[in-house]
Amino acid sequence: MKGKSSPENIITFLGTGGARFTIISQVLASGGLWLNLDGTEILLDPGPGCIVQSTKRKLRGAKLSGIILSHRHLDHSADVNVMVEAMTQGGFKRRGWLFAPADALESEPVIFSYLKDCLEGIEVLQEGKSYSIGNVSFTTPIRHIHPVETYGMVFTTAEHTFSYIADSRYFDGLCQSYGGELLIINVVFEKPRPPIDHLSVPDAKRIITELKPKAAILTHFGMTMWRAKPWEIAERLSEETGIRVIAARDGMRFDLSQLNV
Numbered sequence: 001m002k003g004k005s006s007p008e009n010i011i012t013f014l015g016t017g018g019a020r021f022t023i024i025s026q027v028l029a030s031g032g033l034w035l036n037l038d039g040t041e042i043l044l045d046p047g048p049g050c051i052v053q054s055t056k057r058k059l060r061g062a063k064l065s066g067i068i069l070s071h072r073h074l075d076h077s078a079d080v081n082v083m084v085e086a087m088t089q090g091g092f093k094r095r096g097w098l099f100a101p102a103d104a105l106e107s108e109p110v111i112f113s114y115l116k117d118c119l120e121g122i123e124v125l126q127e128g129k130s131y132s133i134g135n136v137s138f139t140t141p142i143r144h145i146h147p148v149e150t151y152g153m154v155f156t157t158a159e160h161t162f163s164y165i166a167d168s169r170y171f172d173g174l175c176q177s178y179g180g181e182l183l184i185i186n187v188v189f190e191k192p193r194p195p196i197d198h199l200s201v202p203d204a205k206r207i208i209t210e211l212k213p214k215a216a217i218l219t220h221f222g223m224t225m226w227r228a229k230p231w232e233i234a235e236r237l238s239e240e241t242g243i244r245v246i247a248a249r250d251g252m253r254f255d256l257s258q259l260n261v
């Protein structure tokens with residue numbers, strides 16, 4: 001429940017699938033996170049289907065102030081071009097910012113060159129830097145261990161701070177880089193699969209135990225997570241950590257005012 005005068009702070013999970021097999025089967029939808037924070041709308045990691053999932057939910061690309069890519073992998077970036085067209089009203093209105101790591105923009109860019117001119121600008125994400133879009137600021141505290149250049153973010157609004165822990169192998173320093181009342185964690189695997197640079201349930205438990213947020217949301221599920229029933233895993237993690245852990249659902253809207261109680 002939001003107060004009469006306080007602006008909306010809603011995170012919409014356009015999809016909860018992550019990694020190849022959930023994406024190509026669409027067992028779970030994909031498309032990223034739509035943030036509406038104090039009136040500023042930001043799209044995070046527009047994976048395949050973002051345009052479908054967002055329009056279906058009456059989320060309007062023309063209202064976006066920016067699009068952020070944590071990294072260039074397809075499940076995070078496939079719909080970036082069409083979402084730039086949506087943000088710029090078909091390319092006719094020069095507006096909005098794109099934020100992405102350098103390797104998403106350089107030798108094999110994920111964004112078509114003809115669309116770059118439709119944007120107000122492009123900012124390159126770098127370790128330890130701060131950025132702002134409208135009423136929101138965010139930092140990219142540390143480069144993750146993942147096959148391509150990848151960053152998570154700590155978002156700060158007038159009333160809230162929350163972290164998005166994007167794809168990574170677990171490493172010393174990951175935890176210390178993040179914080180806030182809410183953690184959104186991309187948990188691809190149920191169990192660790194060491195050669196592959198993704199977080200698993202034990203990693204998520206370690207992060208939640210260490211950072212003690214008010215709540216944690218698990219998302220970006222691979223097939224092993226999906227088969228293990230993420231909502232049951234979340235319930236078990238809540239019991240084990242004493243922290244409210246939620247498994248995201250396709251289309252779930254999370255109101256940050258829930259964190260005020």
Ligand SMILES: [Zn+2]
Nearest residue numbers: 071073146167
């Ligand atoms: Zn990835």
